[in-house]
Amino acid sequence: MKLILIIFPLLFIASCTHGPNSLPAKSEISTQSQNSLNDSLFSRQYYFRTMNVIESFPLTNDISGCLIGVLERDLNTEHHDIKDSIIEAYRFDDMVYGKPRSRRHGTQVVSIIAAQKNDNFGIAGLAPECKVIAGLFGRPAVEGKSRKEYLQDYETIIEEKTIQLIKYLVDKGCKVINYSFKLGNMSSNMFDYAIENDVVVVLGAGNDNKEDIRYEKLDSVILVVGGIDQNNKRWEERYEILGEEKKGSNYGSYIDVVAPANNLFLCGEASNTSYTIRRKGTSFSAPMVTSLVALIRSVRPDLNAAQVTEIVKQGADDLGEKGWDKYAGYGKINFYKSLNLAIAWPEDNRDSHLLTDNRAGGGVRNK
Ligand SMILES: [Ca+2]
Numbered sequence: 001m002k003l004i005l006i007i008f009p010l011l012f013i014a015s016c017t018h019g020p021n022s023l024p025a026k027s028e029i030s031t032q033s034q035n036s037l038n039d040s041l042f043s044r045q046y047y048f049r050t051m052n053v054i055e056s057f058p059l060t061n062d063i064s065g066c067l068i069g070v071l072e073r074d075l076n077t078e079h080h081d082i083k084d085s086i087i088e089a090y091r092f093d094d095m096v097y098g099k100p101r102s103r104r105h106g107t108q109v110v111s112i113i114a115a116q117k118n119d120n121f122g123i124a125g126l127a128p129e130c131k132v133i134a135g136l137f138g139r140p141a142v143e144g145k146s147r148k149e150y151l152q153d154y155e156t157i158i159e160e161k162t163i164q165l166i167k168y169l170v171d172k173g174c175k176v177i178n179y180s181f182k183l184g185n186m187s188s189n190m191f192d193y194a195i196e197n198d199v200v201v202v203l204g205a206g207n208d209n210k211e212d213i214r215y216e217k218l219d220s221v222i223l224v225v226g227g228i229d230q231n232n233k234r235w236e237e238r239y240e241i242l243g244e245e246k247k248g249s250n251y252g253s254y255i256d257v258v259a260p261a262n263n264l265f266l267c268g269e270a271s272n273t274s275y276t277i278r279r280k281g282t283s284f285s286a287p288m289v290t291s292l293v294a295l296i297r298s299v300r301p302d303l304n305a306a307q308v309t310e311i312v313k314q315g316a317d318d319l320g321e322k323g324w325d326k327y328a329g330y331g332k333i334n335f336y337k338s339l340n341l342a343i344a345w346p347e348d349n350r351d352s353h354l355l356t357d358n359r360a361g362g363g364v365r366n367k
């Protein structure tokens, strides 16, 4: 069984200095310290340390954040920790929204990127300096359809809606788009409009603990993110449902980089002050990379998508066998190293600094 626990507001009040009725006044919000943040659950956000995020704070102090697009089913736009970061949530008239459960995944994903930082409350996002536009594809309407017909049509409809949402987010000016869903049988071309318009797309590799060859068709500018655990090993574990089913990060020739995928404390959908604990999956690794891409594009808006993705890979900390490998890609993302690389990236002859897929002494990526 999935270990999903929701901390409802009462429990949250008991565990935090500030409950929902005692939110900090603006004047109480202290300036950011070099080593820590005052968010109540910050001590549980181990990935700020393991991805060198804290060291990178001085590099992004005065940025004007770029726009981030997030594709989701739905989300809780009123959650206290993320509401100020979401400037729009686009919904279709002909899709179904509204069940609280359908808002869980989106709320969690957005909170990794955009939760308010250093506000004495909840968690800190990795890029709250940037604003989010959520493109929400909901669920297809079921009226008049059998379950079989619904399932047959599901991917076709979601693919069509995803293409429309990508165009919407790109035309709105988003510089990076997060897609924390399975590619399934949907076309790898559905991201083409983003690529043609120099927008970086970030995908989670999936949680099936296998090589999923469908990802091999993706354009090389798309970043595919695998998941690791707190010990820098590929995230992998066993659930016991109807016997034994193994779950873990997918892997293969398409993995670009990895980021933490387990034991994550995230905003919840149950109320505007709820949090979910110990969440897991590559759905949450992807928005960590999306956050880094957004910060890079904010400090260097002149760089193109290929250069930005290169900076993410070059700054990564190699894991496992030397060089690129199919489990860790180029390694674990490192905010401090990649943001420093971005700041130092030359303004002219930039393409001459692009890496090929051959790293000295390392493996060769097949994509
Ligand atoms: Ca917060």
Ligand SMILES: [Ca+2]
Binding pocket: 318, 319, 320, 321, 322, 323, 324, 325, 328, 329, 330, 331
């Ligand atoms: Ca490696």
